[in-house]
Amino acid sequence: MQTIRTMTRVWAALVAIGLALTVALSAQAAWRAIAAHGSMSTPPLPAPAGYEAEEHFPGAALLYADFTPPATQDAAAPAQGVTGTTALPALPVSLAAASAALRADAGSVAAAPFSMKTASGLDRARALECLTAAIYYEAASEPDAGQSAVAQVILNRARHPAFPATVCGVVYQGSERSGCQFSFACDGAMARVPSRTAWARAARNASMALAGYVYAPVGLATHYHTYAVTPAWNRSLVMTDVVGAHLFHRWKGFWGTSAAFRQSYRGGEPLPGPHTPVLQPPVAASPALIAAAAPLPVAPVTRAADVRPAYAESGSYVTPPPAPARAHDNLPPASTVLDKWKDSGKPLL
DSSP states (O other): OHHHHHHHHHHHHHHHHHHHHHHHHHHHHHHHHHHHHHHSOOOOOOOOOGGGGSOOOTTOGGGGSOOOOOSOOOTTSOOTTBOOOOOOOOOOSOHHHHHHHHHHTOSOOOOOOOOOTTOOHHHHHHHHHHHHHHHHHHHTTSOHHHHHHHHHHHHHHHTSTTSOSSHHHHHTTTGGGTOOSSGGGTSSGGGSOOOHHHHHHHHHHHHHHHTTOOOGGGTTOOEEEETTOOOGGGGGEEEEEEETTEEEEEESGGGGSGGGOOOOOOOOOOOSSSOOOOOOOOOOOOHHHHHHSOOOOOOOOOOGGGSOHHHHTTTSOOOOOOOOOOSSOOOOOOOOOOGGGTTTTSOOO
């Protein structure tokens, strides 16, 4: 019995020693692999150029691919990383009502949940695509909170009378004139193929917002910009929050209160994507410009006296001469068959 116990202990010791050697050899092989991998030369990253070389916010989806958008951009378009601005409509209430709304909204007020209960299936699909694109191209590498904040600004605009009453209308507002409210719709960002995983995350946050989720910290913000830029209009707004790389703002006065966000979702979402460019009507030339233009060359005119007699009547209609009278008609000659033989072909009764 004692011999069996001794052998068991020896085998256990041998097994332990074998395991230790295996672990040591595995560790040594791992360190060799790490050293070999570290010694390999990795290709340097390409130098940023074009859009990527500018001070765009870190969440830009343009950092995912290799593309240089056009350098030219309309002056009416907002700066990159800025939502743009739009003119306010006339105040719909009296000053007393506006003052009461301001007193009721003292401090930060969360937005009401966005409702699409009357929307069709097509409107829901288009709104989801447009909101996902805006979240992706404006805040692709932001955390979920940053993406929800961007979505909240877009839905706040859809409920404000200063903006379109559809999600796609808000996202691509001004794209028909290169004065996009969201810069990604005009600066070539959409030419890049989206990252599948990042697009799925943006779609998830967009679905939550359209289903009624409210990101309360940004309140009634209708504008935002990245910390890399300082637009002139931010001094006329009230900052509500800072989320990730973005600073969020709402309007001052009545238009920044919850009473102003009375616009209902209209439905009839336009096609997702930038709008068709508006063709400018042609400008009519002034009479002075026409008079100053060089006269066109005039072809010489041949005088009637210079036309040869043989060609003088070449363009006139000449009546053809009458046909000569015929001496006889074209009827066949009279029959020479005798009368008694005329009926020879008839059957006899």
